[in-house]
Amino acid sequence: MNSFIEYFRGIFHGLRSLLNGLSVTGKYFVKPGTTVTQQYPNKRKDLKMFDMFKGEVIMPHNGKNEHKCTGCGICEINCPNGSIEIISASIINEEGKKQRIIDKHIYHLGMCTFCGLCIKACPSQAIEFGQEFEHAVFDRRKLTKVLNQPGSRIMKGVE
Amino acid sequence: MEEAVKAPVAEQEEYVINMGPQHPSTHGVLRLVVSLRGEIVRNVEPHIGYIHRGIEKMCESITYPQIIHLTDRMDYLSAHINNEAVCLAVEKALGIEVSDRVKYIRTILSELTRIQSHQLFWATFGMDLGGLTCFFYGLRDREMVLDIFEETCGGRMIVSYNCPGGLMNDIHPNFQNRTKEFIKYFRKTLPEYDRLLTGNVIFQERLRNIGTVTREQAIAWGLTGPVGRASGFSCDVRKHNPYSAYDRVTFNEILYKEGDSFHRYKVRMDEMWESMNIIEQLIDNIPPGAYAEKMKPVIKLPEGEYFQSVETARGELGVYIVSDGNKNPYRVKFRSPNFVHLAPLNLMSKGAKIADLVAINGSLDLIIPDIDR
Numbered sequence: 001m002n003s004f005i006e007y008f009r010g011i012f013h014g015l016r017s018l019l020n021g022l023s024v025t026g027k028y029f030v031k032p033g034t035t036v037t038q039q040y041p042n043k044r045k046d047l048k049m050f051d052m053f054k055g056e057v058i059m060p061h062n063g064k065n066e067h068k069c070t071g072c073g074i075c076e077i078n079c080p081n082g083s084i085e086i087i088s089a090s091i092i093n094e095e096g097k098k099q100r101i102i103d104k105h106i107y108h109l110g111m112c113t114f115c116g117l118c119i120k121a122c123p124s125q126a127i128e129f130g131q132e133f134e135h136a137v138f139d140r141r142k143l144t145k146v147l148n149q150p151g152s153r154i155m156k157g158v159e
Numbered sequence: 160m161e162e163a164v165k166a167p168v169a170e171q172e173e174y175v176i177n178m179g180p181q182h183p184s185t186h187g188v189l190r191l192v193v194s195l196r197g198e199i200v201r202n203v204e205p206h207i208g209y210i211h212r213g214i215e216k217m218c219e220s221i222t223y224p225q226i227i228h229l230t231d232r233m234d235y236l237s238a239h240i241n242n243e244a245v246c247l248a249v250e251k252a253l254g255i256e257v258s259d260r261v262k263y264i265r266t267i268l269s270e271l272t273r274i275q276s277h278q279l280f281w282a283t284f285g286m287d288l289g290g291l292t293c294f295f296y297g298l299r300d301r302e303m304v305l306d307i308f309e310e311t312c313g314g315r316m317i318v319s320y321n322c323p324g325g326l327m328n329d330i331h332p333n334f335q336n337r338t339k340e341f342i343k344y345f346r347k348t349l350p351e352y353d354r355l356l357t358g359n360v361i362f363q364e365r366l367r368n369i370g371t372v373t374r375e376q377a378i379a380w381g382l383t384g385p386v387g388r389a390s391g392f393s394c395d396v397r398k399h400n401p402y403s404a405y406d407r408v409t410f411n412e413i414l415y416k417e418g419d420s421f422h423r424y425k426v427r428m429d430e431m432w433e434s435m436n437i438i439e440q441l442i443d444n445i446p447p448g449a450y451a452e453k454m455k456p457v458i459k460l461p462e463g464e465y466f467q468s469v470e471t472a473r474g475e476l477g478v479y480i481v482s483d484g485n486k487n488p489y490r491v492k493f494r495s496p497n498f499v500h501l502a503p504l505n506l507m508s509k510g511a512k513i514a515d516l517v518a519i520n521g522s523l524d525l526i527i528p529d530i531d532r
Binding site for chain 2: 010013014017018020021023024025034049050051052053054078080113114115116117120121129
């Protein structure tokens with residue numbers, strides 16, 4: 001007799017626990033305001049990443065197509081996996097002195113691990129993280145970028 | 160002998176099947192070679208190394224600040240705590256005392272990391288045992304923690320927020336508000352987790368007295384973290400050997416003595432409450448100060464051996480650095496909890512059903528990249 005009661009008590013206990021769980025799912029089912037799904041491709045324009053988001057390394061240019069990069073190569077040394085290559089050139093500047101400038105700041109996005117060491121180490125704050133997050137491309141070569149724009153020059157006053 | 164003849168063919172002969180490397184319940188590329196007799200597991204042989212990247216060897220050729228981004232990729236669910244371990248070891252070697260601000264922020268972020276790791280454990284554990292709803296609810300709440308990380312650290316999972324001597328950047332002005340908002344929300348949501356899964360009879364029946372480890376066995380096998388504490392082995396590094404700001408907060412070490420899969424699950428659920436308590440004690444009292452100490456551009460550790468252990472979401476992570484005075488370490492060894500927890504899998508699952516093996520494997524909460532490194 002005792003085992004008989006135990007058997008039914010077990011069934012009721014089980015049913016109650018199942019209903020208890022179902023009440024949680026039921027609560028969310030009848031409250032559509034609690035859904036958190038983002039309608040990603042449709043509402044792309046509303047999407048804004050956080051300021052600190054590490055999307056890619058960019059080199060900001062001002063209106064006169066000038067950047068702050070001196071081509072010192074500290075970012076290249078600090079990069080743990082060789083995503084940055086600096087090709088520098090030397091020119092004769094207005095004062096008649098030889099000056100080392102940057103020819104190409106090559107950034108391999110496909111190799112970057114977003115550790116942020118290059119940006120932390122840059123003495124002139126020439127590079128920073130951008131908020132771009134849609135990086136999918138059909139050709140791998142497109143992931144290699146030249147950060148300084150063509151024809152750009154170094155900002156005055158940056159050594 | 161006569162009985163053996165009468166038994167069905169499937170129970171007479173032992174046959175061997177592969178579970179993994181692509182089996183969803185192994186949470187990664189872990190291959191278990193399981194010897195079965197009928198449905199009873201006779202022997203489990205884990206084969207590892209499918210995601211071996213040689214992180215320890217790679218560390219020997221890069222500088223100390225560069226090591227940190229590799230440790231993110233070992234136990235990716237405790238990424239921040241791994242970073243902290245390397246930073247603490249390097250700071251210990253250099254004799255640097257970081258500011259209180261750094262200590263507080265590191266502790267808060269460590270506990271947030273622990274919460275999001277346990278949330279994902281709850282989500283995937285429920286999914287392993289047949290409750291897909293858990294997976295969605297767990298990931299929904301984890302998203303809030305990831306947003307906090309994204310706003311302050313810049314990364315969601317792979318944070319790379321620590322550096323020797325402090326942090327990469329200061330916390331975002333929203334950080335405190337967002338964290339408090341999350342705690343307020345999660346204090347209401349965590350009881351739902353219990354109602355949905357913990358109290359469920361099917362769930363309990365599948366876990367109670369499955370994969371039992373005694374306290375002696377736990378100590379002998381070196382089990383730490385929630386797995387060790389479920390067996391009654393008091394091994395919380397935060398309590399016994401406090402680092403960062405853990406000596407300034409009061410919290411309980413969760414201990415159970417049963418040592419089965421259900422109590423491994425219980426430890427994690429209770430730890431989430433404790434983590435919220437720790438965060439609440441610290442979040443309003445972050446002292447002002449520098450977020451990083453001034454460091455030399457090239458960090459060279461003095462010759463010698465340095466060790467630092469921290470409590471990740473899965474157990475004790477030890478970082479052992481041998482330096483010969485150069486800018487690169489001579490040798491780095493990580494004592495990862497997952498590798499140790501995988502070892503007694505055979506002991507736990509011998510004689511259990513193959514469905515129990517999934518439950519045991521899930522309750523260990525293994526992260527395969529941390530096993531292989």
